[in-house]
Structure formats: C-alpha cells, structure tokens
Amino acid sequence: MKDASPAKPYALHLGVIALLFGLSFVLPEYHHGLLARIMVLAVFAMGYNLLFGYVGLLSLGHAMFFSAGLYGAGLAVIHLGWSVPAAFAAGLACGALLALVIGLLALRTSGVAFMIVTMMFAQVFYLLILYFAAWTGGDQGLVVPQPMRVLVLGSTSFDLTNATVRYMSALALFSIVLLISLAIVRSGYGRVLVAIRENEERTKMLGFDTFSSKLAAVVISGSICAASGAAYALLFGYVGSSFASVQYSILPLLWVLLGGAATTLGPLIGTLFMYYVIDIASGYTSAYLLIVGIALILLVLFFPRGILGSIRQRWLGWLP
Amino acid sequence: MMPLLTTKGLSRSFGGLRAVDGVDFALMPGEIRAIIGPNGAGKTTFVSLVSGRIEPSSGMIVFDGADITSLPAYARVRLGIAYTFQITSVFANLSAYDNVALPVQRTLTDGRSKGAVHTGVMAALERTGLADRAQMPAGQLSYGHQRLLEVAMGLALKPRLLILDEPTQGLADSEIDNFIELVREIADSATVLLIEHNMPVVMQLADRITVFNAGRILAEGTPEQIRANAAVQDAYLGTTHG
Ligand SMILES: Nc1ncnc2c1ncn2[C@@H]1O[C@H](COP(=O)(O)OP(=O)(O)OP(=O)(O)O)[C@@H](O)[C@H]1O
Ligand SMILES: [Mg+2]
Numbered sequence: 123m124k125d126a127s128p129a130k131p132y133a134l135h136l137g138v139i140a141l142l143f144g145l146s147f148v149l150p151e152y153h154h155g156l157l158a159r160i161m162v163l164a165v166f167a168m169g170y171n172l173l174f175g176y177v178g179l180l181s182l183g184h185a186m187f188f189s190a191g192l193y194g195a196g197l198a199v200i201h202l203g204w205s206v207p208a209a210f211a212a213g214l215a216c217g218a219l220l221a222l223v224i225g226l227l228a229l230r231t232s233g234v235a236f237m238i239v240t241m242m243f244a245q246v247f248y249l250l251i252l253y254f255a256a257w258t259g260g261d262q263g264l265v266v267p268q269p270m271r272v273l274v275l276g277s278t279s280f281d282l283t284n285a286t287v288r289y290m291s292a293l294a295l296f297s298i299v300l301l302i303s304l305a306i307v308r309s310g311y312g313r314v315l316v317a318i319r320e321n322e323e324r325t326k327m328l329g330f331d332t333f334s335s336k337l338a339a340v341v342i343s344g345s346i347c348a349a350s351g352a353a354y355a356l357l358f359g360y361v362g363s364s365f366a367s368v369q370y371s372i373l374p375l376l377w378v379l380l381g382g383a384a385t386t387l388g389p390l391i392g393t394l395f396m397y398y399v400i401d402i403a404s405g406y407t408s409a410y411l412l413i414v415g416i417a418l419i420l421l422v423l424f425f426p427r428g429i430l431g432s433i434r435q436r437w438l439g440w441l442p
Numbered sequence: 443m444m445p446l447l448t449t450k451g452l453s454r455s456f457g458g459l460r461a462v463d464g465v466d467f468a469l470m471p472g473e474i475r476a477i478i479g480p481n482g483a484g485k486t487t488f489v490s491l492v493s494g495r496i497e498p499s500s501g502m503i504v505f506d507g508a509d510i511t512s513l514p515a516y517a518r519v520r521l522g523i524a525y526t527f528q529i530t531s532v533f534a535n536l537s538a539y540d541n542v543a544l545p546v547q548r549t550l551t552d553g554r555s556k557g558a559v560h561t562g563v564m565a566a567l568e569r570t571g572l573a574d575r576a577q578m579p580a581g582q583l584s585y586g587h588q589r590l591l592e593v594a595m596g597l598a599l600k601p602r603l604l605i606l607d608e609p610t611q612g613l614a615d616s617e618i619d620n621f622i623e624l625v626r627e628i629a630d631s632a633t634v635l636l637i638e639h640n641m642p643v644v645m646q647l648a649d650r651i652t653v654f655n656a657g658r659i660l661a662e663g664t665p666e667q668i669r670a671n672a673a674v675q676d677a678y679l680g681t682t683h684g
Contacts, residue, residue: 310547310559317544320533327495327527329519329548329599 128308131386131442135304138387139297146289156401158289160393161296162353167381167389168303169346170374175384176307177339178319182237183224183244185370187344189363190217191351193251193258196361199270201257206273206282210352217348218341220247225340229333241368248366263362266355288357295353296390299346304386306342307442315339316384347374380421382428386442391429444507446471446603446633447492452501453657454487461487463657464501469603474625474634476644478668479654485637486528488654489605492635493525494518506602519548522602526592526609528637534581538591541580542566545598562598569627570594571620585612590621597628604628605635610643622646645669 142161149157166188173179194216198209228239251258258264271282273291280287306312317325318332325332355361364370374389381392399417403410425432434441445468454462462484469475477485490496492503494515503511510518519525524545533541546562567573570590575583580591589612596604606625610618618640625647628634638644644651644665651668653661661671668674 310543313540313544313547316536316540317533320535321531323495324527324531324533325544326514326516327493327519327525328545328595329516330544331514331516 130440131304131308134441135300135386138390139293139300142293142296146286146293151285154285154289156397158285158292159358160397161292161390162350162357163377164390164393165296165299165350165353166347167374167377167393168299168386169343169350171378171383171389172303172306172346173339173343174375174378175388176312176315176319177336179232179336179339180237180375181228181240182368182371182375183240183242183247184343184347184374185366185368186224186244186247187217187221187347188351188354188370189247189251189366190220190344191348191353192355192361192365193351194348195352196264196266196355197257199266199356200264200361203270206271206356210349210356213352213355214345214348217351218345221341221344221348222337224344225337229336229340241371244366244368244371248363248368251363251366258363259361261363263360263364266359266361268359271356271359282357283359291357292353295349299349300386300390302346304442307386311335311338376418378428380418380428382431382434385428385430385434388428388430395429443470445469446506447635448504449492450502450504452488452491452503453499454491454496455499460657462491462498465657465659467652467659469633469635471602471633472629473649474629474636474647476648476651477635477637477654478639478641478644478651479660483654484657485654486607489525489607489635489637493523493605495525519599522600523605524596524599524601524603525605526596526607528607528611530585530588530592532580532583532588532591532595534579536580537577538567538572538580538583539563539576541591542594542598545595549598549600566594566598569597569624586614586617589613590617593621593624601632603633603635605637607637608639609636610638610640618643
C-alpha cells in the first residue's frame with residue numbers, strides 16, 4: 123500500500139500545484155483574490171490536520187499558533203521595521219516556540235482534557251493580545267503599512283500588495299507545506315504518528331518514545347499554522363485579534379473534517395469548499411449561515427470521513 | 443553464567459488483590475522458559491512488570507546486570523525486551539506490512555532507507571508465514587494470523603528477550619506445529635519467556651518450567667520434574683488437564 127507506488131501520489135500533488143498555478147492566469151479578479159486567501163488558510167488547515175488527522179490529537183486552541191505567526195510577523199514589521207523575510211521568520215519562530223511550550227504542558231493530558239487545556243491556553247493568548255492593546259491594537263487590530271510589504275530578493279523587489287505576486291507567494295507557501303506534509307506522512311515518522319493515533323500503548327511497547335513524537339508533531343503543526351499566520355499578515359496586511367478568538371480554533375477543525383482528516387489534500391478541499399459555500403450562499407440570502415449549516419449536516423451524513431476521506435475509502439485506496 | 447533477567451521480591455497489587463506477590467525469578471540467556479499456572483495466577487501481570495507495561499508495587503527487576511525497575515517501557519524495548527500481547531493488539535486499521543514496519547524501522551540504526559525497512563519487514567512476515575497477506579489490513583486477518591502478526595512484530599524488534607503471552611491461543615493444530623518450529627528458531631538468537639496453556643507445546647519447547655499460582659512461584663524445574671511434582675498436579679495439571 124504505502125510503498126507500492128510512490129510515483130502516483132507525487133504526480134497527483136504536483137498536478138494540483140500546477141492546476142493552482144494555471145488558475146492564476148484565467149481566474150477573474152475576485153476569485154483570484156479569494157483563492158489566494160484560501161491557499162494561505164489551507165496551510166493553516168494542513169498544520170491542524172497533521173496533529174488532528176494523523177496523531178489523533180484534537181486541539182481547540184490552534185488559533186493561538188496562527189496568531190503567533192500573524193502577530194509575530196506583523197508586529198515585527200510595524201514596530202521594528204523588519205524586512206518581509208525577517209518578519210516571516212519571526213512569526214515562524216514565535217509559533218514554534220509557543221508550540222513547544224504548549225506541547226510540553228498540554229501533552230500531559232489527552233482526549234477531552236487536551237481539548238480543554240489547549241482552548242484555555244488559546245483564550246489566555248487572546249486576552250493577552252487585548253490586554254497589550256498599546257502594541258497589538260487591541261480589538262481594532264493593526265494594518266501593516268503598504269510600503270513595508272515589499273519582498274526584496276537580491277536586486278529585484280516584489281510588491282506583496284500586487285494581486286499576482288500575492289497569489290504566487292500564497293501558492294509557493296502552500297506548495298512547500300503540501301510537499302512537506304506529504305513527505306512526513308509517507309515517512310517512518312508519519313507511520314509512528316498514525317500508530318500513536320491508533321493505539322499509543324502498543325506503540326510504546328514497540329520501543330517508541332511516544333511523548334517525544336507527539337511533542338515534535340505539536341511543534342511542526344504549530345509552526346505550519348504560524349507560517350500561515352505570518353503569510354496572512356504580510357500578504358493581506360491586517361493583524362487582528364479576531365484571528366486569535368475561539369472561532370479560529372474551530373474553523374481549521376471544520377475545514378479538515380470537511381475535506382477529510384488524515385488526507386494530505388483534504389485541508390485544501392475543505393477550506394475551498396467552505397469558502398465557496400459561504401460565498402455562493404451569501405449571494406442569495408442574508409441567512410447564508412443557515413445554508414452553510416445545512417450543507418455541513420448533509421456532508422457529515424453522506425461523507426462522514428470528509429470529501430477526500432470518503433473518496434479514498436470507496437475508490438482511491440492509494441491516496442495519502 | 444550471569445542470568446539475563448532477575449526479579450527480586452517483585453510484587454504488584456490491584457486494590458487488595460496481590461496479583462504478583464514477592465516473586466524471585468531468574469532466567470538464563472539462551473533458555474526457553476515456560477510459565478504455566480491457572481487462570482488469574484498472575485502470569486500476565488508478572489511479564490507486564492518485566493516489560494514495563496505496568497509499574498510494580500515493590501521489588502526490583504535486573505536485566506543484563508542493570509537495574510531497570512524505574513525505566514519506562516519504551517526504553518526497556520530498546521534494551522531488547524519485547525513483549526507480545528495476550529489480548530491481540532495489532533494495529534487493526536494498518537496493513538500487516540505497516541504493523542511490522544514499525545518495529546523494523548525502530549531497530550534500524552543505519553539510515554532508515556525504505557529498502558532496508560522493506561527487506562526487514564518481508565523477512566519477518568515470511569518467517570511467520572504472512573508474506574502473502576502483507577497488504578491486508580491487520581484487522582481483517584483471521585484471529586490466528588493476528589496472533590502470528592503479534593509474533594512477527596516481536597521478532598522484528600530483534601529482541602534479546604522475547605516474551606510471548608499465550609501465542610498459540612486460537613491457532614489451528616497445523617499452525618501450532620509451524621509455531622513450535624518458529625520458536626525454536628527464535629531461541630537460537632534470543633531468550634524466550636513463554637506463557638502457555640497448551641501443555642504439549644510447553645513440554646516440547648521448554649528447557650525449564652515455572653509454575654505460578656496465586657501470584658507466587660509454586661514450583662520450578664525441568665519438564666520432567668514439573669510433570670512429577672505433586673503440588674503442581676493439585677494446583678494446575680490435575681484440575682485443568684485431568
Ligand atoms: N489491571 C488490572 N486491574 C485489576 N485487577 C487486575 C488487573 N490485571 C489483572 N488483574 C487481576 O490480577 C490477577 C492476575 O491476573 P493475570 O492476568 O496476571 O493472570 P494470568 O495468570 O495471566 O491469567 P490467564 O491465564 O487468564 O491469562 C487476576 O485476578 C486479575 O483479575
Ligand atoms: Mg494472562
């Protein structure tokens with residue numbers, strides 16, 4: 123199964139990346155912008171999926187990792203005047219460090235306790251952002267000034283407020299994270315993560331230090347989510363506390379459930395699906411959340427494993 | 443010769459029940475040792491203490507000269523103590539291949555190349571006769587094959603001490619013959635501690651037998667000595683095997 127045909131999954135993933143690249147040249151302006159945003163948020167979902175889908179750890183606090191990246195990068199630009207790459211690295215480092223600390227504390231628990239502990243930490247993080255309003259802008263948030271959002275590479279500079287540059291930057295981040303996820307999932311380490319999800323006690327009895335493996339997974343997951351947050355700040359220019367609220371901890375869970383937990387492409391499909399259902403529904407009625415709710419219920423009824431999870435179960439067993 | 447495994451005063455209580463009660467035990471390298479005893483005698487609890495799956499209430503465990511009493515289970519596995527579960531606990535949703543790949547990749551120290559993992563997995567599956575079922579989800583294997591998969595996973599750890607907890611439960615007679623051969627092979631490179639209810643299997647395989655009863659060691663000796671022991675007959679052989 124896993125080692126049978128390594129070529130197929132890679133071809134599929136490269137195909138998806140190529141498709142997204144091609145879409146940049148044909149999509150109308152509105153959808154072009156929406157898709158760029160979806161790709162950045164799909165990175166958030168991929169980070170969440172690594173922990174939830176593969177390790178089976180349900181966190182309700184991932185908004186804090188996303189916002190660690192968002193504020194880490196945003197504040198570095200706004201207050202310290204850092205360049206785009208340095209700010210991105212700062213966001214990433216904030217997320218990784220936060221994930222390490224949270225992992226060390228929260229992994230003492232599991233199951234429902236893990237959900238509650240991660241949610242509490244995220245709430246603390248959210249309140250801290252509001253408390254330090256002098257630096258964070260409180261509930262108003264901050265706008266990253268346009269002139270600062272320029273990526274200088276050697277002698278060329280890219281204006282991140284330009285639609286095409288923004289789309290291609292989002293695609294680059296998405297592609298890198300997608301291929302990293304695929305590599306992790308297909309590696310021996312990925313196999314250990316799934317084993318922990320299936321039966322942690324048994325995994326220990328095969329000689330694996332499962333705590334360390336889970337801690338590493340929290341750090342990787344948190345870093346990916348922070349990368350998404352940092353990119354969001356730099357590409358869309360807004361740093362706001364709503365991204366740290368509990369809603370943004372639940373959204374990646376929904377995206378992943380919709381697209382298919384423990385599938386590498388599920389997070390993209392789930393995020394895409396949710397955004398377009400909301401987009402289309404809100405075009406018809408102001409009660410669009412009702413339609414979104416109905417769509418979610420239908421999906422859970424007919425695709426209990428998410429869109430891609432069900433496709434894998436029924437037709438394409440080789441999907442990673 | 444120094445014993446590979448020694449326990450001193452090893453005890454474990456569950457509430458008021460002394461499931462393992464002051465056991466002094468020694469196992470020589472290269473031995474095949476059988477542990478027998480009536481249901482609830484404390485056999486599984488005893489080997490769980492040795493493997494680190496549960497913690498002792500008191501007592502000490504020494505493996506290869508080192509005190510491992512406070513070592514976590516995964517670290518004991520790395521020292522070479524492998525445990526196969528009495529209650530089959532293979533990863534039901536993973537393929538037989540992936541089940542074995544986990545212990546194989548754990549023991550590979552020299553670059554975990556896919557090729558090396560593959561070779562190791564197929565070798566362990568072939569030794570247990572499961573090679574043609576490599577891609578089946580473990581949960582869909584027959585009960586007997588799941589037992590064998592447990593053994594394959596234990597083998598793949600390349601253990602110095604392999605603990606088998608009632609491995610022949612649910613195997614057909616023909617499979618049991620193969621199994622006896624397999625354990626003899628394993629014993630060339632590892633010490634085997636075998637909990638077993640099937641007396642013909644015990645008599646064919648064991649160098650020595652330890653009899654547990656009510657958490658204590660009732661008797662210990664060669665198969666002939668145990669067969670002749672009156673106390674054992676009363677406690678165990680007499681009642682269950684008339
Ligand atoms: N986790 C536990 N909690 C409470 N009591 C337990 C636990 N595990 C075992 N026991 C009790 O300890 C005693 C010894 O159990 P153990 O499983 O070690 O026996 P055994 O010799 O392996 O029996 P069998 O031949 O049926 O496998 C039994 O009375 C059992 O009910
Ligand atoms: Mg038992």
